[in-house]
Amino acid sequence: MEKTKKKSKVRRYLPFYLMALPGLVYLFINNYMPMGGLILAFKNYSARKGIWGSNWAGLKNFKFLFATQDAWTITRNTLCYNIAFIILGTILSVTIAILLSEVKAKAAKFYQSFILLPHLISWVIISYLVFAFLSAESGFINNTILAALGKEGINWYSEAKYWPVIIVLVYLWQSTGYTSIVYYASVVGFDKGYYEAAELEGAGPWQKIRYITLPLLRPVIITMVMLSVGRIFYSDFGLFYQIPMNSGTIYSTTNVIDTYVYRGLLQQGNIGMSAAAGLYQSVVGFIIVLIANGIVRKIDKDSAFI
Amino acid sequence: MKKKALAMLMAICTMAAGMSVNVSAETGDTDKLVVALRITGTTPADVSEVQDKMNEILRDKIGAEVELLIIPSGSYKQQMTLMLSGDEKLDVMGCNSGIYTTALASEALKPLDDLLAEYGQGIVDAEGEAQLEQGQVDGVQYGIPVMCDTAVGYGTFGMRTDILEKYNIDVSDVHSYDDMTEVFKIVHENEPDMTVIAPTTVGYSPMQYCVEWDKLGDYFGVLEDHGQTTTVTNLFESDAYRNYLDVMHNWYESGYFSKDVTTATEAGSSLMKGGNLFCYFNANKPGIKTQEENSCGLDLTFVQVLDTFTQTSNNWQWTIPENCEYPEKAMQFINELYTDPDIINLLCYGIDGEHYVENEDGTITYPEGVDATTVGYNMAPNVWAVGNEFLAKVWDTNDPDVWEQTQEWNKSGIVSKAYGFFYDNINVTTEMAAVQSVYDEYRMSLECGVLDPETALPEMNEKMYAAGLQNIIDEKQAQLDKWLESKGE
Numbered sequence: 001m002e003k004t005k006k007k008s009k010v011r012r013y014l015p016f017y018l019m020a021l022p023g024l025v026y027l028f029i030n031n032y033m034p035m036g037g038l039i040l041a042f043k044n045y046s047a048r049k050g051i052w053g054s055n056w057a058g059l060k061n062f063k064f065l066f067a068t069q070d071a072w073t074i075t076r077n078t079l080c081y082n083i084a085f086i087i088l089g090t091i092l093s094v095t096i097a098i099l100l101s102e103v104k105a106k107a108a109k110f111y112q113s114f115i116l117l118p119h120l121i122s123w124v125i126i127s128y129l130v131f132a133f134l135s136a137e138s139g140f141i142n143n144t145i146l147a148a149l150g151k152e153g154i155n156w157y158s159e160a161k162y163w164p165v166i167i168v169l170v171y172l173w174q175s176t177g178y179t180s181i182v183y184y185a186s187v188v189g190f191d192k193g194y195y196e197a198a199e200l201e202g203a204g205p206w207q208k209i210r211y212i213t214l215p216l217l218r219p220v221i222i223t224m225v226m227l228s229v230g231r232i233f234y235s236d237f238g239l240f241y242q243i244p245m246n247s248g249t250i251y252s253t254t255n256v257i258d259t260y261v262y263r264g265l266l267q268q269g270n271i272g273m274s275a276a277a278g279l280y281q282s283v284v285g286f287i288i289v290l291i292a293n294g295i296v297r298k299i300d301k302d303s304a305f306i
Numbered sequence: 307m308k309k310k311a312l313a314m315l316m317a318i319c320t321m322a323a324g325m326s327v328n329v330s331a332e333t334g335d336t337d338k339l340v341v342a343l344r345i346t347g348t349t350p351a352d353v354s355e356v357q358d359k360m361n362e363i364l365r366d367k368i369g370a371e372v373e374l375l376i377i378p379s380g381s382y383k384q385q386m387t388l389m390l391s392g393d394e395k396l397d398v399m400g401c402n403s404g405i406y407t408t409a410l411a412s413e414a415l416k417p418l419d420d421l422l423a424e425y426g427q428g429i430v431d432a433e434g435e436a437q438l439e440q441g442q443v444d445g446v447q448y449g450i451p452v453m454c455d456t457a458v459g460y461g462t463f464g465m466r467t468d469i470l471e472k473y474n475i476d477v478s479d480v481h482s483y484d485d486m487t488e489v490f491k492i493v494h495e496n497e498p499d500m501t502v503i504a505p506t507t508v509g510y511s512p513m514q515y516c517v518e519w520d521k522l523g524d525y526f527g528v529l530e531d532h533g534q535t536t537t538v539t540n541l542f543e544s545d546a547y548r549n550y551l552d553v554m555h556n557w558y559e560s561g562y563f564s565k566d567v568t569t570a571t572e573a574g575s576s577l578m579k580g581g582n583l584f585c586y587f588n589a590n591k592p593g594i595k596t597q598e599e600n601s602c603g604l605d606l607t608f609v610q611v612l613d614t615f616t617q618t619s620n621n622w623q624w625t626i627p628e629n630c631e632y633p634e635k636a637m638q639f640i641n642e643l644y645t646d647p648d649i650i651n652l653l654c655y656g657i658d659g660e661h662y663v664e665n666e667d668g669t670i671t672y673p674e675g676v677d678a679t680t681v682g683y684n685m686a687p688n689v690w691a692v693g694n695e696f697l698a699k700v701w702d703t704n705d706p707d708v709w710e711q712t713q714e715w716n717k718s719g720i721v722s723k724a725y726g727f728f729y730d731n732i733n734v735t736t737e738m739a740a741v742q743s744v745y746d747e748y749r750m751s752l753e754c755g756v757l758d759p760e761t762a763l764p765e766m767n768e769k770m771y772a773a774g775l776q777n778i779i780d781e782k783q784a785q786l787d788k789w790l791e792s793k794g795e
Contacts, residue, residue: 060736247750247751248749249750249756268742
């Protein structure tokens with residue numbers, strides 16, 4: 001009796017497991033298999049001896065991260081940028097989603113495609129679009145805007161202080177269209193009955209947003225934020241590598257863990273140190289996810305993941 | 307019905323996949339060597355044609371084929387480092403001292419002594435034991451230095467002749483940075499929209515060609531005064547380096563460099579070809595004029611303001627990475643690069659009659675109706691890196707005896723006291739990584755003159771010392787002392 005029940009359960013869920021299979025295989029190959037390579041963080045890698053045969057190095061590979069200010073700089077940059085992205089990105093995409101839901105369906109389609117467009121452009125192309133604005137020699141800002149104001153041109157690619165703003169702006173421009181789709185899809189799915197009832201009670205548009213749309217959106221927002229928090233220690237490599245055009249003087253505000261690891265591997269060819277930085281990123285990232293999840297569970301138990 | 311169609315489709319896909327595997331297996335019956343080749347400028351259009359011609363010869367001679375992996379100089383180092391750290395197939399790799407040192411640190415290069423003895427007799431005969439020693443570390447051969455100009459004419463500027471003539475500028479009396487400044491001043495005043503000067507290689511500062519010290523492999527701890535001392539000191543506190551920075555800063559402030567110099571994505575020769583650049587940095591040697599004119603397509607005038615100088619670990623070398631599948635064949639191929647003029651000329655100039663034609667005096671030139679901008683293959687700027695440069699044909703803008711001149715040239719100039727010394731950074735990799743990371747932050751902006759050395763240089767030095775620069779200098783000094791001692795015996 002018990003057995004047949006189990007069997008039927010397996011049979012019932014089998015299609016779902018099959019559907020999940022490609023994703024699981026992908027995760028296994030892409031995310032779990034390379035984990036063995038983390039062992040390199042503790043080794044003096046030798047191509048001749050191979051990964052397993054290389055000599056142990058203890059914690060030596062981690063030393064370089066903390067030998068300079070680098071560890072602090074890249075951790076700070078990664079975290080602060082991501083926090084800014086999450087806060088500003090969420091506010092902006094929710095706003096856009098609500099605005100879209102207020103305009104006529106046909107116009108909404110147009111706006112939606114229009115703001116989605118940047119998301120489909122490669123970072124390399126975007127970096128040149130940005131360069132067209134910021135180039136010291138022929139850029140739009142220096143030659144047209146600042147010149148018209150009678151101000152002297154700024155060498156954008158060697159002034160670190162402007163980059164937090166530039167990076168955030170470019171990020172929002174590129175990503176908001178995409179993230180707002182999720183919110184828009186939820187908003188248009190809300191039961192029209194609530195709004196009609198509210199209108200009968202004499203609620204204005206602002207009140208409808210404040211007391212109906214936003215509370216209904218809350219679970220979606222929490223889920224989306226949680227997903228972003230899970231990746232708070234990772235950064236969009238293209239954004240941080242391509243947009244600043246690898247200019248050294250602005251590393252202090254543009255270098256994040258991913259670009260640091262990449263540069264370390266490329267310029268020094270030191271796999272051990274790159275693996276060490278990667279491991280550091282994963283471990284700290286993991287801890288932050290657990291903390292964030294704990295906080296969410298306190299606020300809203302149903303939205304937490306674990 | 308739908309299901310059947312789907313099954314059919316899948317079957318077809320599987321078959322197609324299977325077939326493509328078979329096809330590649332069939333062509334693979336001759337060993338294929340992947341050869342990494344660095345080029346200045348853009349990848350030539352007819353590479354595969356030239357490669358086929360080379361393979362016709364190589365199949366008979368060594369029973370292998372080559373696949374040329376052509377990579378622009380700006381991204382070459384990155385590409386090689388990535389290929390070496392991954393599992394990618396790479397059989398023969400040309401490398402400069404930077405790539406060489408990194409590759410050695412992760413033991414990514416095969417020791418070549420046995421291979422050289424068995425398959426590389428032609429190399430030994432052509433190059434001689436003494437020069438081969440340049441590719442040894444602690445007596446083990448890891449690299450085969452190419453035969454080319456070893457002395458480098460630093461501080462050389464290639465300028466557009468038409469502009470010089472237009473403004474009646476006489477450069478025969480130019481012997482210093484200050485004299486260059488005067489030339490630039492005239493050009494800048496008359497051609498305000500033209501960029502006056504640009505670095506040569508993407509991602510490198512002009513400092514690569516403004517050297518007055520032996521960098522001893524990397525720049526952290528050098529021998530000042532053209533290596534005429536044996537005390538390792540910090541380059542970034544030397545007068546020569548400071549003077550270089552002051553000159554660059556002055557040129558940048560005067561508007562001679564493009565304001566976008568640090569983010570440039572095009573090589574000097576490409577900018578020149580594009581038509582809006584007056585001058586770029588270079589290293590002098592016999593035949594430099596032809597080499598550079600072929601890549602930028604304009605008539606150039608060269609002047610040299612620093613001394614000609616030979617420093618250690620500055621060779622371009624052929625190496626065989628650990629990933630190599632057929633080391634014997636790879637060594638045989640390198641051997642061809644030192645002995646077979648047909649292979650060498652194909653690699654340098656392409657196909658006779660199509661990419662070049664021979665003159666009566668034995669020199670070569672473009673076929674009729676073809677020039678630098680339209681030719682399908684010409685690697686004249688890279689002839690020096692091919693192996694035995696002296697077996698290559700001579701381009702007709704050169705003196706027919708340019709190779710004899712080069713042999714003479716190598717004997718001229720100052721030779722560093724550390725010539726032959728190889729510095730191994732294995733004991734200080736942590737400090738290296740940290741100091742390099744500081745250097746990367748300042749390198750381009752400082753050495754292209756964007757930052758004011760007065761404030762930026764002390765800042766960089768302070769950070770470098772904090773990152774362990776002194777340890778590197780001490781380690782270098784210890785290794786150098788040991789080497790000098792072993793030489794004295």
